[in-house]
Amino acid sequence: MPISIKDIAQKADVSPSTVSRALNDHPRISTETKKQIQELARSMGYVPSQAARNLVTQQSATIGVAVADYLDPFYVSLLASIEDVALANNYDLFVSSFYRDRQREKKLFDTFYEKRLAGIIVAGSLIDDGYLSQINRSIPAVLVNCFSYPYSVSADKLSGVKMALEYLIGLGHHRIAYVSQGVSLRSEFLRLEGYRLALREHNIPIDESLIVPGDGGVIGGIKAVSQLLDLAEKPSAIFCFNDMTAIGVMNALQKRGCQVPRDCSVVGFDGLDITGYFHPSLTTIRQPIFQLGYRAAEMLLDLIQGASEVGAEILEPELIVRASTTHAVN
Amino acid sequence: MPISIKDIAQKADVSPSTVSRALNDHPRISTETKKQIQELARSMGYVPSQAARNLVTQQSATIGVAVADYLDPFYVSLLASIEDVALANNYDLFVSSFYRDRQREKKLFDTFYEKRLAGIIVAGSLIDDGYLSQINRSIPAVLVNCFSYPYSVSADKLSGVKMALEYLIGLGHHRIAYVSQGVSLRSEFLRLEGYRLALREHNIPIDESLIVPGDGGVIGGIKAVSQLLDLAEKPSAIFCFNDMTAIGVMNALQKRGCQVPRDCSVVGFDGLDITGYFHPSLTTIRQPIFQLGYRAAEMLLDLIQGASEVGAEILEPELIVRASTTHAVN
DNA sequence: CTGAAAGCGCTTACAG
DNA sequence: CTGAAAGCGCTTACAG
Numbered sequence: 214m215p216i217s218i219k220d221i222a223q224k225a226d227v228s229p230s231t232v233s234r235a236l237n238d239h240p241r242i243s244t245e246t247k248k249q250i251q252e253l254a255r256s257m258g259y260v261p262s263q264a265a266r267n268l269v270t271q272q273s274a275t276i277g278v279a280v281a282d283y284l285d286p287f288y289v290s291l292l293a294s295i296e297d298v299a300l301a302n303n304y305d306l307f308v309s310s311f312y313r314d315r316q317r318e319k320k321l322f323d324t325f326y327e328k329r330l331a332g333i334i335v336a337g338s339l340i341d342d343g344y345l346s347q348i349n350r351s352i353p354a355v356l357v358n359c360f361s362y363p364y365s366v367s368a369d370k371l372s373g374v375k376m377a378l379e380y381l382i383g384l385g386h387h388r389i390a391y392v393s394q395g396v397s398l399r400s401e402f403l404r405l406e407g408y409r410l411a412l413r414e415h416n417i418p419i420d421e422s423l424i425v426p427g428d429g430g431v432i433g434g435i436k437a438v439s440q441l442l443d444l445a446e447k448p449s450a451i452f453c454f455n456d457m458t459a460i461g462v463m464n465a466l467q468k469r470g471c472q473v474p475r476d477c478s479v480v481g482f483d484g485l486d487i488t489g490y491f492h493p494s495l496t497t498i499r500q501p502i503f504q505l506g507y508r509a510a511e512m513l514l515d516l517i518q519g520a521s522e523v524g525a526e527i528l529e530p531e532l533i534v535r536a537s538t539t540h541a542v543n
Numbered sequence: 544m545p546i547s548i549k550d551i552a553q554k555a556d557v558s559p560s561t562v563s564r565a566l567n568d569h570p571r572i573s574t575e576t577k578k579q580i581q582e583l584a585r586s587m588g589y590v591p592s593q594a595a596r597n598l599v600t601q602q603s604a605t606i607g608v609a610v611a612d613y614l615d616p617f618y619v620s621l622l623a624s625i626e627d628v629a630l631a632n633n634y635d636l637f638v639s640s641f642y643r644d645r646q647r648e649k650k651l652f653d654t655f656y657e658k659r660l661a662g663i664i665v666a667g668s669l670i671d672d673g674y675l676s677q678i679n680r681s682i683p684a685v686l687v688n689c690f691s692y693p694y695s696v697s698a699d700k701l702s703g704v705k706m707a708l709e710y711l712i713g714l715g716h717h718r719i720a721y722v723s724q725g726v727s728l729r730s731e732f733l734r735l736e737g738y739r740l741a742l743r744e745h746n747i748p749i750d751e752s753l754i755v756p757g758d759g760g761v762i763g764g765i766k767a768v769s770q771l772l773d774l775a776e777k778p779s780a781i782f783c784f785n786d787m788t789a790i791g792v793m794n795a796l797q798k799r800g801c802q803v804p805r806d807c808s809v810v811g812f813d814g815l816d817i818t819g820y821f822h823p824s825l826t827t828i829r830q831p832i833f834q835l836g837y838r839a840a841e842m843l844l845d846l847i848q849g850a851s852e853v854g855a856e857i858l859e860p861e862l863i864v865r866a867s868t869t870h871a872v873n
Numbered sequence: 874c875t876g877a878a879a880g881c882g883c884t885t886a887c888a889g
Numbered sequence: 890c891t892g893a894a895a896g897c898g899c900t901t902a903c904a905g
Contacts, residue, residue: 215656215659217882217883218882218883228893229882229884230885230891231891233884234890234891242891246890246891260653260657261657262598262657263657263659264597264598264603264659264882264883265598267883268592268595268882268883268884268897268899269883269885270883270884270897271897273594283619283622283623284616286614286616290614292613293614305654307637309636310623310626323590324635326590327590328593329545329593351545431816431817431820460817460820463822467822486761487817490761490791490794491821492822549898559876560875561876563900563901564874564875564900564901567900571874576875595900596899597899598881598899598900599881599898599899599900600881600899600900601881
C-alpha cells in the first residue's frame with residue numbers, strides 16, 4: 214500500500230491540505246513548514262498518485278503520440294524530438310503505433326480519451342479528414358504530415374518529390390521508375406502528383422508500367438524491383454516512396470547483379486541517418502524530422518495552454534546527394 | 544466536459560451502481576437492462592475515466608516498459624513483441640527510453656510509480672543489482688538481458704560470443720579485434736569474457752590493442768575502426784558489441800578502402816532485420832528478440848496475477864552466417 | 874437483481 | 890498561513 218498525503222499529514226501533525234500545498238509549492242504557505250513537509254515526504258518515500266491528481270484536476274500531464282509504424286526509424290526519430298519538448302515541459306508521453314492499420318488507429322483514440330490525455334500528436338494517419346475533424350472536439354490534436362488538418366506540421370512532399378525528379382532528370386535519366394506505398398493516402402497522392410508533374414514539365418512521357426506498388430517497407434521495395442527488372446525496357450533510375458523502400462530496392466538490385474548506381478540510380482525519401490551508412494550511401498530527400506516533431510510538440514503545448522489557433526505549418530525538405538545516384542549512360 | 548456514469552444513470556433512470564455493473568459485465572444484473580444501458584452508453588459516446596477507475600481499484604491496466612535506447616532497432620522490435628502480449632491481455636503500454644543514461648533511467652521508476660503501473664519491463668538497464676532489487680518491492684518487474692535479476696529473460700551472451708569467435712577462428716582468423724560498448728556493464732563484461740575465453744581455448748594470444756571501445760552505436764563503430772586501422776598489425780576480422788556498432792565498422796572500413804569481407808571480416812551481435820539488407824549482408828549472432836519480449840511480457844503478467852516465482856530464463860542465440868565474413872588469407 | 878453509501882487520494886474554493 | 894469540507898468519477902461491499 215503506497216503512502217498517501219494523509220500519512221504525511223498525520224506524521225507532521227498538519228492537515229492534508231497543508232501537505233498538498235507544500236508539495237505543490239503553493240504560495241500561501243510558510244517557508245518553514247513547506248520545507249519540513251517536503252523533507253518528510255521524501256524521507257517517507259512518498260510518490261503522488263497521478264490517478265487521484267488527474268481525477269480531481271480533470272486533466273493529465275501526458276501527451277499521446279500515435280505513429281503509423283515504429284519499426285520505421287522515421288517515426289522513432291520523430292518520437293525522440295517530441296519527447297524532448299514534452300519532457301522539458303513536464304509532460305510525459307504515451308506512445309503507440311497502429312502499424313499502418315486503420316482499425317488500430319481508431320481504437321487508439323478511445324484509449325487516449327480514456328486516459329483523458331492533455332493532447333495528442335498523430336503521425337502518418339490513415340484516417341480521412343472527416344474523422345480527423347472529430348478528434349479535436351475533445352482533445353487538442355496536432356497532425357504530422359497531414360496538412361489539410363487545421364493544426365498540423367508537414368514537410369512539403371510535392372516540392373521534395375520534384376527536387377528528386379529534377380535532380381535525376383538533370384543527370385540525364387528518362388526512364389525513372391516510382392515505387393509507391395501501395396495505399397492511396399494523401400502522402401502517396403502527393404508523391405505521385407509530383408512525379409507526374411516533374412516528368413511532364415520536362416516533356417518526358419509517363420510510362421505507367423514504371424509505376425509499381427511497394428508497401429512502405431523493405432519487402433515492398435524488393436518485390437517492386439523484380440517487377441521492374443522484368444520489364445522489356447528497364448528503368449535507369451528508381452525513385453522510392455521512402456527510405457525503407459529504397460533499402461529494399463537497392464538490396465534487390467544488387468542481388469540481381471545490377472550495380473547501384475552504375476546500372477541503376479536509386480533515390481529515397483525521408484533522410485534516415487541509417488541510409489548514410491549503406492553501401493552505396495543513399496541519395497535521398499531529407500524531411501526535417503527533428504523540426505517536424507519539435508514544432509508539433511510546441512504547437513500542441515500552445516493548444517493545451519489555450520491558444521485558439523496554431524495553424525498549419527509546412528517545412529521544406531532538402532535533397533541529400535550521396536552515392537546511389539549517377540549520370541545516365543546512353 | 545466528458546459524460547459520466549451519472550449522466551447515463553439519470554437518463555436510464557437507474558442508479559450509477561447499476562450502470563457500472565452493466566458496463567463491467569457484472570453477473571448480478573438482468574440481461575435486458577444490461578443491454579439497454581450498454582446501448583445507451585454507446586449512443587451517448589461514453590468513454591470511462593481511467594483515472595477514476597484506477598483510483599478506486601488501486602491499480603492500472605498499463606504496463607511500463609523502459610528501454611535503453613529506442614533509436615536502436617533492437618529495442619523497438621522488443622517493444623513490438625511485448626506490445627503483442629500486452630494488448631492481447633487488455634493491457635496497454637507506457638513506453639519510455641532512457642537513452643543509455645542512468646539518471647534518466649532512475650527517474651523513469653518514479654514516473655512508473657506515479658502512474659501506479661501494473662508492472663514494468665526494463666531492457667538494457669544501466670542500474671546495478673542493488674538498486675534493481677528495490678524495484679520489486681512496489682511493482683512487479685521483469686528484466687530483459689539482466690539475468691542476475693530474479694525475474695528475467697536473457698539471451699545467453701557468453702555462448703553467443705563464443706559461437707561468433709569460434710566461427711571466425713574456424714575460418715582461420717587469428718587477429719580478431721573486438722569493438723566494445725565502452726561502458727562496463729554486465730552485457731559488456733560477458734562479451735569480453737567470451738572473447739577472451741574463446742581465444743584462450745584456441746591458444747590464440749590476447750592482444751589488448753585489438754580491444755577498442757565503441758559506444759553501442761554507429762559512431763562508436765566508425766571511431767573504433769580508425770583506431771584499428773592505425774595498428775601496425777591490422778586485424779583480419781572484427782567482432783562487434785552489437786549490430787549498430789557493426790554497421791559503423793563496415794561503413795568505416797569501406798570508406799578507408801578496406802573491402803568487407805575480402806580484407807576484413809565483420810561480425811555483429813543482435814540479428815537486426817536491417818543488417819540483412821546491407822551490402823555485404825552482415826554475419827551476426829541473432830538474439831531471439833521476439834521470444835525475449837514475448838516471454839518477458841508473459842512472465843510479468845504471471846507476476847501481476849500473483850505468481851510468486853517466475854524465475855530467470857535464458858534463451859539461446861544463433862549464428863547467422865551471411866556475406867560479411869570469409870576465410871582468412873594468410 | 875438493484876440502490877444508497879462509503880471511499881480511492883488528491884485539490885481547491887471557502888472560512889477563519 | 891492553515892483547516893474542514895466538498896468533490897473529481899468510478900467500484901464494491903452491504904442491505905434489501
